[in-house]
Amino acid sequence: MGAIELVTDLPGPRSAAVLERKARVVCDPLDIHAPVVIDHGLGARITDLDGNSLLDFSAGLGCQLVGYSHPKVVEAVQRQAAMVSHTDFSVIPYEPFVELAEGLVGRTGVRTGKVALFNSGAEAIENAVKFARSATGRPALICFEGGFHGRTLLGMSLTSRNKPYKTGFGPFAPEVYRLPYAYPYRSPDPAAAGALALEAFERAFVTVVDPATVAAVLVEPIQGEGGFVVPPAEFLRGLKEICSRRGILVVADEVQSGTGRTGTFLASEQFGFEPDMVVLAKALASGYPLSAVVGPSAVMDAPGPSAIGGTYVGNPVACAAANAVLKIIDEEGLLERSEQVGKTVRARWEQVAAEVPEVGEIRGVGAMVGVEFVADRETKRPAPAYLDALMRETISRGVVTVGCGIYHNVLRHLIPLVISDDDLEEGLEVLAEAAVAARRTAGIGDRASEVEGS
Ligand SMILES: Cc1ncc(COP(=O)(O)O)c(C=O)c1O
Numbered sequence: 001m002g003a004i005e006l007v008t009d010l011p012g013p014r015s016a017a018v019l020e021r022k023a024r025v026v027c028d029p030l031d032i033h034a035p036v037v038i039d040h041g042l043g044a045r046i047t048d049l050d051g052n053s054l055l056d057f058s059a060g061l062g063c064q065l066v067g068y069s070h071p072k073v074v075e076a077v078q079r080q081a082a083m084v085s086h087t088d089f090s091v092i093p094y095e096p097f098v099e100l101a102e103g104l105v106g107r108t109g110v111r112t113g114k115v116a117l118f119n120s121g122a123e124a125i126e127n128a129v130k131f132a133r134s135a136t137g138r139p140a141l142i143c144f145e146g147g148f149h150g151r152t153l154l155g156m157s158l159t160s161r162n163k164p165y166k167t168g169f170g171p172f173a174p175e176v177y178r179l180p181y182a183y184p185y186r187s188p189d190p191a192a193a194g195a196l197a198l199e200a201f202e203r204a205f206v207t208v209v210d211p212a213t214v215a216a217v218l219v220e221p222i223q224g225e226g227g228f229v230v231p232p233a234e235f236l237r238g239l240k241e242i243c244s245r246r247g248i249l250v251v252a253d254e255v256q257s258g259t260g261r262t263g264t265f266l267a268s269e270q271f272g273f274e275p276d277m278v279v280l281a282k283a284l285a286s287g288y289p290l291s292a293v294v295g296p297s298a299v300m301d302a303p304g305p306s307a308i309g310g311t312y313v314g315n316p317v318a319c320a321a322a323n324a325v326l327k328i329i330d331e332e333g334l335l336e337r338s339e340q341v342g343k344t345v346r347a348r349w350e351q352v353a354a355e356v357p358e359v360g361e362i363r364g365v366g367a368m369v370g371v372e373f374v375a376d377r378e379t380k381r382p383a384p385a386y387l388d389a390l391m392r393e394t395i396s397r398g399v400v401t402v403g404c405g406i407y408h409n410v411l412r413h414l415i416p417l418v419i420s421d422d423d424l425e426e427g428l429e430v431l432a433e434a435a436v437a438a439r440r441t442a443g444i445g446d447r448a449s450e451v452e453g454s
Pocket of ligand 1: 119120121123148151254282
């Protein structure tokens with residue numbers, strides 16, 4: 001039997017009833033992307049309240065890298081919850097936190113490093129900035145166009161896209177300077193995208209911000225929300241080189257790209273890029289709220305006693321889940337699996353591109369694959385309405401997909417790496433069919449519909 005089995009229209013009656021209740025009592029900005037209410041998940045499969053089985057190619061927005069309800073995660077969580085579920089680590093410490101810190105220092109290449117744990121990606125970014133400011137004694141931060149770093153005041157200030165993330169929420173945090181990222185597909189000179197972005201970066205030290213005041217540069221080695229944009233290695237390595245000369249710390253935001261998504265534990269490794277500090281979250285604890293900042297001891301020890309923390313940081317149950325995730329990645333060869341999944345996804349989209357002219361670019365590293373859609377391959381005019389139509393078509397056929405991109409025109413694949421070959425093929429077949437069907441439902445050729453939603 002296949003993975004996908006739809007026994008009702010979506011939403012089915014039981015999901016619809018919960019969604020109605022939700023609309024009455026849950027705030028509207030927490031809107032719903034897939035019209036199904038989940039009952040349970042296993043691996044890459046989810047089952048809703050009406051008994052519909054779907055594949056989740058969003059992996060809970062990147063968190064379920066080892067799959068829903070991995071038995072070893074479930075076992076670790078149950079065991080830990082029965083022992084102790086909370087103390088506040090800085091009042092009474094516990095071993096799973098220390099074990100995870102050891103695991104992360106070993107895996108992130110920050111050999112003389114130390115770790116601090118938090119709850120969300122945004123909270124870890126906030127704290128990475130606190131460490132960097134404390135260690136350097138400098139206030140300013142540099143981030144990039146297209147970057148996404150979370151929804152807290154500082155995370156939002158560092159984030160690039162106005163709608164939906166910033167509009168109406170200002171004023172934003174000061175001393176945040178945003179510079180161009182290297183985005184080859186949309187560069188005036190794709191082959192020189194890295195060099196052009198580095199030039200702009202160096203120029204900014206004359207025209208935008210005094211480098212002597214800059215504490216840190218925050219960069220996603222592959223942009224997630226910004227469109228699965230893969231920069232040339234020279235851009236990332238060049239940033240590090242320029243910043244090292246000027247005493248600026250380079251923080252890699254690997255919240256989405258890290259923990260094995262790209263075929264190495266960190267995406268940074270794929271580029272020979274060695275950031276000073278790394279931020280992880282999402283897949284780290286298979287959806288339990290947990291994030292980490294890893295950096296050199298001199299930076300991580302800079303703030304004074306009790307200057308870093310939080311009631312829930314590094315919750316023991318979440319740490320137990322994360323320790324299980326690290327073991328699963330090793331034991332099940334998920335880094336190699338990431339390569340295979342990515343190759344299969346890219347190959348399928350290459351075939352689709354022959355039939356679907358809206359496919360502008362297929363890009364990615366390992367299983368972090370994005371497909372950018374355009375109304376015209378020559379002008380590269382973004383096609384956000386096509387992406388919306390495509391996602392509706394995949395979901396109605398039983399595959400949950402999510403989009404991204406500054407123009408909201410990129411399909412991102414965040415497939416659980418434990419997916420079987422058969423389930424992967426079945427899901428990709430749905431994507432291929434949906435890509436053709438979406439041409440009809442998006443009303444291709446209708447200019448108004450192409451700009452709507454951008
Ligand atoms: C690169 C990146 N940084 C930070 C965040 C914020 O993480 P969280 O939603 O856990 O606060 C995200 C979330 O999508 C992200 O993709």
